[in-house]
Amino acid sequence: MSDTIAAIATAPGEGGIAIVRISGPDAESVFSSLFVPAKAVPKFHSHHLYYGHVMDGEEVIDECMGVLMRAPHSYTREDVAEFQLHGGYAIAHRVLALVLSRSVRLADAGEFTRRAFLNGRLDLSQAEAVMELISARGEQARRAAIHQLSGGASAFIREASDDLYALQAGIAACIDYPEEISEEEAASDLGPRMVALAERLEAACNEKAARLLRTGLQVALCGRPNVGKSSLLNALLGEDRAIVTDLPGTTRDLVEGDLILDGCLIHLTDTAGMRDTPDPVESVGVERARRAARNADLVLLLLDASSPLTEEDLALIRELSTLPVAVCLSKSDLPQVLLPDEIRALLPKADVLTVSSLESASMSALREYLLSRARVSDLLSLTQPRHMDAARRAAAALRDAEQTLSSAEIDLCTLDLDRAQSALSEITGDNVEEKLLDRVFSTFCVGK
Ligand SMILES: Nc1nc2c(ncn2[C@@H]2O[C@H](COP(=O)(O)OP(=O)(O)OP(=O)(O)O)[C@@H](O)[C@H]2O)c(=O)[nH]1
Ligand SMILES: [Mg+2]
Structure with missing residues (x-):
């Protein structure tokens, strides 16, 4: 850790500011050699923000703010200097190149935090x-x-x-x-x-609660073709993400989208309608749908409530019954033929909801339900x-x-x-x- 490292600390792309961060024994000298404050100072104070310019000899590279944080009062507990530049690709890279030309090494991933850990500022967790x-x-x-x-x-x-x-x-x-x-x-x-x-x-x-926090609730929308899976995805996301038509077999591949409800992340996957099909493209899609169902925390099994159960529905109920399933009786705005009790008799453990992609009240109830499954109640150790x-x-x-x-x-x-x-x-x-x-x-x- 005896060397000095530097990196662009802000995300790539255009933004308000870009920060080039330097840490290590030469941070101050490199900073002083490149940064010219608008008002000359005999010596930079630690933890003071200065307005000035980054210069390469006579050439002005950018107008910026500069700050020096002397050890041990810094993120890494080493001397740290930062240039707060205009947030553009060319500026940040030119300043980084200038810094690196002064015997400073490009930092590895996480190296500033690694130094903070090794210097005892943080423990590993x-x-x-x-x-x-x-x-x-x-x-x-x-x-x-x-x-x-x-x-x-x-x-x-x-x-x-x-x-x-x-x-x-x-x-x-x-x-x-x-x-x-x-x-x-x-x-x-x-x-x-x-x-x-x-x-x-x-x-x-x-593990389950920890995964909910880290990757969100993984929800797969499954069902036979045409039951309204893609319409439900679109209604939940509030955008036209998946193609919807009245032709069975419209969705072929997985269509994904993230939803944040009351601060909880929910990852939705719309899938191809599950059925036996001679079409090789569609059958790959059906295989993907099965995989998505197996990997999900929650399978929303859609059954079209406006028509009686079909053989395909019954086969799917059997197939998915070992997974964490909740049944959505879809298209509830149409005259209802399929009733919750019929489903409860077949899947006694599954929650049964009635939904219509066209009706906001039923969509709110579905959102509430998803949220109840995604929320982690306690602060985990x-x-x-x-x-x-x-x-x-x-x-x-x-x-x-x-x-x-x-x-x-x-x-x-x-x-x-x-x-x-x-x-x-x-x-x-x-x-x-x-x-x-x-x-x-x-x-x-x-x-x-
Ligand atoms: N009345 C009514 N029609 C709906 C509803 N949801 C979907 N539909 C219609 O049902 C048809 C199929 O909808 P999709 O969302 O494409 O169904 P899907 O399950 O994704 O179908 P595949 O991708 O083929 O498996 C379309 O004509 C939709 O407009 C609903 O809540 N109410
Ligand atoms: Mg679809």
């Missing part, structure tokens, strides 16, 4: 939360990410880790002072505490697959420890508890290998 926050789609995901950035996961893990240290101390005492604490006494006290801690860690691994994987390993090691203890192998129990402690420390990054850091930060954008 907080560093990961930075990218979660940036990629949050919807208020629900933002709230979870800022909770993690503020140390939500870290606090939970540190508390678990402290309890684990207490267990380790208990075992050590039992080994060191066998005359004072018998193995039976230790087992009856420490064993249940190990199980309780394992249970607490396991309960924090709610853990939201990332990497964290949940480590917490599960820690829990498994604790359960092993309890088993070892009850088979009276108290010395061996220490090894299990060490394993648990090491898994927990992966989450906060107290004990990590370079390879893990590479993996974590490779998902970041350059400039963060």
